[in-house]
Amino acid sequence: MRELQLTDAAAGIADVFEDVEALSAQCRFKDCQHETEPGCAILAAIDDGSLDPARLARWRKLQAEDAFNSASLAERRGKDRAFGKLVRSAMKAKSDRIR
Secondary structure (H helix, E strand, O other), X not given: OHHHOOOXXXXXXXXXXXXXXXXXHOOOOOOOOOOOOOOXXXXXXXXXXXXXXXXXXXXXXXXXXXXXXXXXXXXXXHHHHHHHHHHHHHHHHHHHHHO
């Protein structure tokens, strides 16, 4: 199914991971990444055993896939160009050090 690269699957992800979405809404910060932030409801749920860390990992993976699949072609090209620029600058810095 991943080869189909379904877009706008956010509603389906929210339905399947309703518990994780509800916990996410309870976090102290609206832009919480659920990794090390204080007041994170998801990390607290993992610590007290009410949320399985593997479930959180699956939720994160599906969120990332949805974001990638929903990105426009222009956004993808922009990211590819930025990455290419980074690689070229790293290669140039490496060749300058060798000299």
